Amino acid sequence: MSDLSPPPHAKPRLTRDHLLGLLRQMVRIRRFEERCGELYQQEKIRGFLHLYIGEEAVAAGVMGCLHPEDAVVATYREHGHAILRGVPMTAVMAEMYGKAEGCSHGRGGSMHLFDVGTRFFGGNAIVAGGLPLAVGMALADRMRGLPRVTACFFGDGAVAEGEFHESLNLAALWKLPVLFVCENNLYAMGTRLDRAQSQTDLHLKAAVYQVASEAVDGMDVVAVEAAARRMTDAIRDGAGPQFLECRTYRFRAHSMFDPQLYRDKAEVDDWKRHDPVARLSAWMREAGMLHDTDLPTIERETEAEIEAAVAFAEAGKWEPVEDLAKDVYTREVHP
Amino acid sequence: MIDADITVAAASRMITYRDAMREALRDALLRDERVFLMGEDVGCYGGCYAVSKGLYDEFGPDRIRDTPLSESTFVGAGIGAALNGMRPIVEIMTVNFSLLALDQIVNNAATLRHMSGGQVSVPVVFRIPTGAGRQLAAQHSHSLEGWYAHVPGLRVVAPATLEDARGMLWTALQDPDPVVMFEHVMLYNMEGTLDAAAGPVDIDRAAVRRAGRDVTLITYGGSLFKTLAAAEALAADNISAEVVDLRSLRPLDAETVLASVARTRRAVIVDEGWRTGSFAAEVSARIMEGAFWSLDAPVARVCTAEVPIPYPRHLEQAALPQPAAIVAAVKALMGA
Ligand SMILES: Cc1ncc(C[n+]2csc(CCOP(=O)(O)OP(=O)(O)O)c2C)c(N)n1
Ligand SMILES: [Mg+2]
DSSP states (O other): OOTTOOOTTOOOOOOHHHHHHHHHHHHHHHHHHHHHHHHHHTTSSOSOOOOOTTOHHHHHHHHTTOOTTSEEEEESSOHHHHHHHTOOHHHHHHHHHTOTTSTTTTSSOTTOOEEGGGTEEEEEOSTTTHHHHHHHHHHHHHHHTOOOOEEEEEEGGGGGSHHHHHHHHHHHHTTOOEEEEEEEOSEETTEEGGGTOSOOOHHHHHHHTTOEEEEEETTOHHHHHHHHHHHHHHHHTTOOOEEEEEEOOOSSOSSTTOOOTTSOHHHHHHHHTTOHHHHHHHHHHHTTOOOTTHHHHHHHHHHHHHHHHHHHHHHOOOOOGGGTTTTSSSSOOOO | OOOOOOOOOOOEEEEEHHHHHHHHHHHHHHHOTTEEEEETTSSTTOOTTSTTTTHHHHHHHHHEEEOOSOHHHHHHHHHHHHHTTOEEEEEOSOTTGGGGGHIIIIIIITTHHHHTTTOOOOOOEEEEEEOOOSSOGGGSOOOOHHHHHTOTTOEEEOOOSHHHHHHHHHHHHHSSSOEEEEEEGGGTTOEEEEETTOOOOOSSOOEEEEOOSSEEEEEOGGGHHHHHHHHHHHHHTTOOEEEEEOOEEETTOHHHHHHHHHHHOOEEEEEEEESTTOHHHHHHHHHHHHHGGGOSSOOEEEEEOSSOOOSSHHHHHHHSOOHHHHHHHHHHHHTO
């Protein structure tokens, strides 16, 4: 697990160490994904690749509020979530390559990162498909008397799906321990939020289902973390599901195939002025909490971690074709 | 896997398919505290086909869990609960409504094990009433078992007998992977004798329900008794028909089918699905692949007419496979 895992009910402490930890986590995602973008150009990573760059504050803010026994359900834009959850970067990168050493043994790829060890349950590429799963996982925890939280990440696009509404209703009706994290980056592929939703204040939709909800500046990792901490504390106190809308923005294309015809470069540049990494660094610097050597150290260590991950993936093996039919069933089944 | 701890020797008793299924549910709920039943109106209402009647009072609202009308989400929640240590039984009112949950069943239940590289299993059982015969018209009467049987990662079973209604559920619950269990709605009132010691049965093998020499009739689920009736009628004409009840559609026990066809040299498949792209087509293809040189005649199929199931009784019955059509198909093969 990350060094951000707090003891139960810890209050957020804005110490230098804590903030440096958040900064480091965001940088790890940013640089990892930049490297993934390059590897995609080199055709090392294939298929779909959805970069999270610009949105790092959401995963970094939320993930540190989770305990090892909690569970995470995420989307196809989940590399950052997996890494911050503690899935080794080596195994994540090998999965991006499709190698047998990948965290899903190569069968999932970028959109389907799984790691039972850190209770990371995907990696779901059906928009809103993970919400019912999260509700069911929380139901199981409740029925088994286990005081665990299931954190479920999804985009603004998912809010338009029926499963969103059904899941919020069910979680609220049964008071299940789910943290719904809506990563509202204003676009679902090329469809801007106001072209898809009659009500663009998404947290209001959760409120209608009696789910405690809040919208935060998703470019501000400290704000995200503070809200996520309040909400996970509330869930652990038995308050039922909570809904956190993080208003954020993706700096990159939806996937590697997207020419971004639907938005102006000026809009992207405007949002880049709120870059969560730059913003936290600037804020820390002003407060005298960021020393000159801090960022270079983080960058250097991150680069080493990433290069080790790339080397690991490069050295990884392709599963033999004879194993093609493996892992369809748990027991041997011959259809 | 199949515990035989219900060995109280006793006489057989009269029981309906519905009650046998309820006994299986009750047994599972008593034996494994991880088991719970979830679905629309399974609790207070008693189940739309009254299968779970009384269980709400006995086991309470936590384990006999009424859900809002939200097939996709309660099916998905069953999958999530299975991922996280429970053994859910999810009832979907009818196969037509299961289409609202097809995403969860096909995109999650069937794929999670594979996409995770074998890290997770999804031990959930979906119980889905299926089939026509109650004049419920075109949105409550279809037979889509073949669609589910198409999907790797799922197991698909169709209990047709009282023994299987009583015995398949527990075995399905012991399976680490998702099992879709189809219960034909015309079977619920079927009454017969069941051994008092009846318990879990396998869910892998087809069963020869009637032995015969001249032709193999292959079927499953609600068509079994029509097929047996046809076999009886054929016997009167000195045609000896063997009847194979597939029991499991995925995996398909081709071995039993092929062994029978190799002996009888003729095959007729009876399937309440529509003919085009039907499960019967799959069975036919398996016979072509595995027993072509044993055949004395082309494989024949008796399927539902290619029409959404109509409301009026005479048209509904005309659409469905019937003993007379099965008899006629066999006679055509025999040149009789
Ligand atoms: C059910 C479904 N419909 C359509 C798609 C195609 N698709 C993939 S991502 C996406 C946009 C989703 O947007 P959002 O939920 O806001 O997430 P974001 O990509 O912005 O993180 C769409 C339409 C899909 N994967 N699943
Ligand atoms: Mg979006």
